[in-house]
Amino acid sequence: MERNFKNVLVISFGFLLLFTAYGGLQSLQSSLHSEEGLGVASLSVVYAALILSSMFLPPILIKKLGCKWTIAGSMCCYISFSLGNFYASWYTLIPTSVILGLGGAPLWSAKCTYLTIAGNSYAEKAGKIGKDIINQYFGVFFLVFQSSGVWGNLISSLILGQSSNKEEISEEDLACCGAYDCMTSDATNTTGSAGPSTSLIYTLLGTYTASGVLAVLLIVIFLDQIKSDQAETEREITKTPSFWSTFLATFQQLKDKRQCLLIPLTMYSGFEQGFLAGDYTKTYVTCALGIHYVGFVMICFSATNSLCSLLFGKISQFTGRKLLFAIAAVTNFASIIALLLWKPHPNQLAVFFIFSALWGISDAVWQTQTNGLYGVLFEKRKEAAFANYRLWESVGYVIAFGYSTFLQVYIKLYIVLSVLVVSMVMYGVVEYIEAKNSPGISTIPTAEKKKIGSIPQETHM
Numbered sequence: 122m123e124r125n126f127k128n129v130l131v132i133s134f135g136f137l138l139l140f141t142a143y144g145g146l147q148s149l150q151s152s153l154h155s156e157e158g159l160g161v162a163s164l165s166v167v168y169a170a171l172i173l174s175s176m177f178l179p180p181i182l183i184k185k186l187g188c189k190w191t192i193a194g195s196m197c198c199y200i201s202f203s204l205g206n207f208y209a210s211w212y213t214l215i216p217t218s219v220i221l222g223l224g225g226a227p228l229w230s231a232k233c234t235y236l237t238i239a240g241n242s243y244a245e246k247a248g249k250i251g252k253d254i255i256n257q258y259f260g261v262f263f264l265v266f267q268s269s270g271v272w273g274n275l276i277s278s279l280i281l282g283q284s285s286n287k288e289e290i291s292e293e294d295l296a297c298c299g300a301y302d303c304m305t306s307d308a309t310n311t312t313g314s315a316g317p318s319t320s321l322i323y324t325l326l327g328t329y330t331a332s333g334v335l336a337v338l339l340i341v342i343f344l345d346q347i348k349s350d351q352a353e354t355e356r357e358i359t360k361t362p363s364f365w366s367t368f369l370a371t372f373q374q375l376k377d378k379r380q381c382l383l384i385p386l387t388m389y390s391g392f393e394q395g396f397l398a399g400d401y402t403k404t405y406v407t408c409a410l411g412i413h414y415v416g417f418v419m420i421c422f423s424a425t426n427s428l429c430s431l432l433f434g435k436i437s438q439f440t441g442r443k444l445l446f447a448i449a450a451v452t453n454f455a456s457i458i459a460l461l462l463w464k465p466h467p468n469q470l471a472v473f474f475i476f477s478a479l480w481g482i483s484d485a486v487w488q489t490q491t492n493g494l495y496g497v498l499f500e501k502r503k504e505a506a507f508a509n510y511r512l513w514e515s516v517g518y519v520i521a522f523g524y525s526t527f528l529q530v531y532i533k534l535y536i537v538l539s540v541l542v543v544s545m546v547m548y549g550v551v552e553y554i555e556a557k558n559s560p561g562i563s564t565i566p567t568a569e570k571k572k573i574g575s576i577p578q579e580t581h582m
Contacts, residue, residue: 124345125243129258131343132192132232133265138336139196140266142203142329143221145273148419151403151525152412153322154209158526161399163218165522167202168391168515170222175511178223179230188238189346191231193337198224200333206326236262238347267430270423273329278416280325281317290409290467298408298465300531317412370505371512379498380506382551383491384513386544390487391517392537393453397422397480399525400533401460406473409465414473421474425481430489442490443552449486450545452479457538461531498555 150160182191198220205217240255247254297303374380402415433445456479465473492510499506525533 123243125239126258126261127343128239128345129236129261130265131339132235133262135192135196135336135339135344136232136262136266137269137272138332138339139199140269141273141276142332143199143273144270144423145277145325145416146203146206146329147398148274148402148415149277149412151399152407152415153206154214155403159209159211159214161522161525163214164395164399165519165525166215166218167222167225168518168522170219171225172222172512172515172519174223175226175508175515179227182227183231183234187346188231188235189340189344191227192235192344193340195224195228195231196333196337196340198228200330200337203326203330203333207323232262235347267423267427270426271420274416274419274423276328276416277325278413278420280328281321281413281416283317283321290411295409295464295466298404299463300404300461300529300534302404302408302530370502371508374499374502374505374509377499379551379554380509382547383494383498384509384547385540386487386491386548387510387513388517388520389537389540389544390484390491391514391519392521392540393480393484393487395518395521395525396533396537397477397484399522400530401476401480404530405460405465405476409467410470410473418473418477422477422481422484425478426485426488429482429485433485433489437490437493442494445486445490446545446548449483449490450541452483453541454538456480456483457534457541461534498551 147164150164152160154160154163179191182194186194201217202221205213236258237255240258241251243249244251244254402419406415406418437445456476460476463472492507495506495510496503521533521537524536528536
């Protein structure tokens with residue numbers, strides 16, 4: 122097997138094992154640790170630390186440790202979060218959330234750098250075009266990685282579903298589920314019923330921790346270290362800017378009014394994913410069905426999201442992005458209104474999955490098309506533009522998880538709805554500006570269309 126491709130597979134399956142654990146844990150945080158909002162507070166801290174991490178850590182660690190050991194070390198940060206969940210408290214979960222957030226940006230940056238170097242290295246030997254090989258490598262990576270959402274949630278539902286403590290939920294408790302939740306009620310605690318035993322929770326956390334450890338071992342044992350001269354050459358080719366120049370470029374990008382107009386749309390991505398992970402899983406699914414159903418419902422979201430990401434990446438060349446944004450906005454708008462009116466009940470099992478599927482459809486548009494939009498509008502300033510994308514999406518997550526404990530669900534739904542409306546109005550202004558400045562030009566260039574289908578959903582971090 123060609124060595125570079127072997128390394129791509131090692132990284133891909135390493136990330137699959139790592140995010141099988143983290144993805145499953147993220148979906149369960151609000152339900153497992155609902156006391157004083159510890160679960161959602163920990164997720165808010167993760168994304169706040171990620172913002173700080175992305176500003177300065179990646180270039181420093183990659184230069185000092187190299188890509189291989191940066192990946193391995195950052196993966197250990199994720200394992201610490203799994204360990205913190207064994208004895209969850211403000212003194213264990215918050216510090217490990219900070220550690221995870223600090224490890225997140227170097228992990229993804231080192232992965233991108235490694236795959237880029239591997240692709241260019243193989244292309245040079247084979248006499249092929251570098252960007253074509255790099256796109257192939259990223260395609261393989263995301264093909265493997267995207268399934269982590271399915272496996273992590275499947276593990277949680279299968280293990281927690283073995284609970285012998287399942288009880289029928291009373292109508293009184295069911296009245297506290299949904300948009301008008303009783304914030305102090307036991308109905309929205311970790312159970313939705315009597316809940317899984319401590320031993321089952323430990324079994325789940327042990328499985329997730331083992332998955333993370335396997336990921337680190339896979340990288341340490343089987344991933345080849347990139348030679349220092351290769352990495353140096355890559356740095357020279359890409360002319361990686363210093364921390365301060367990147368930091369300044371990120372905020373100088375805000376001088377472009379189109380970037381400012383896109384801030385609500387970018388933040389909305391964090392808001393809507395934060396609502397699904399922090400509120401829908403807890404006050405709808407766990408409250409009415411039990412925690413063992415969270416995994417199954419999130420599998421439905423992940424599967425729909427992945428399939429629609431692929432589909433929308435393909436059909437965008439025929440429909441243009443405006444139609445897809447309109448479909449996503451209408452789908453989300455209708456879902457939010459329905460969630461405000463619906464009283465969840467175990468007899469309506471299919472409805473829980475319908476909502477997660479609809480959310481997956483719209484989220485696929487927000488991820489692929491917003492990334493594509495940034496690439497098209499800011500083609501000459503991609504690095505600063507995508508730094509803004511990561512920054513404002515993370516701010517959306519931090520705010521969504523941050524206020525989760527203090528507000529009732531219906532208020533949060535109105536907030537998400539308001540951000541959606543503002544996002545679409547400002548996005549419309551951006552399209553108007555573009556149409557005025559570039560009449561007759563296709564909405565999405567052909568080269569960009571090819572990229573959109575394989576864009577990461579860093580919502581899973």
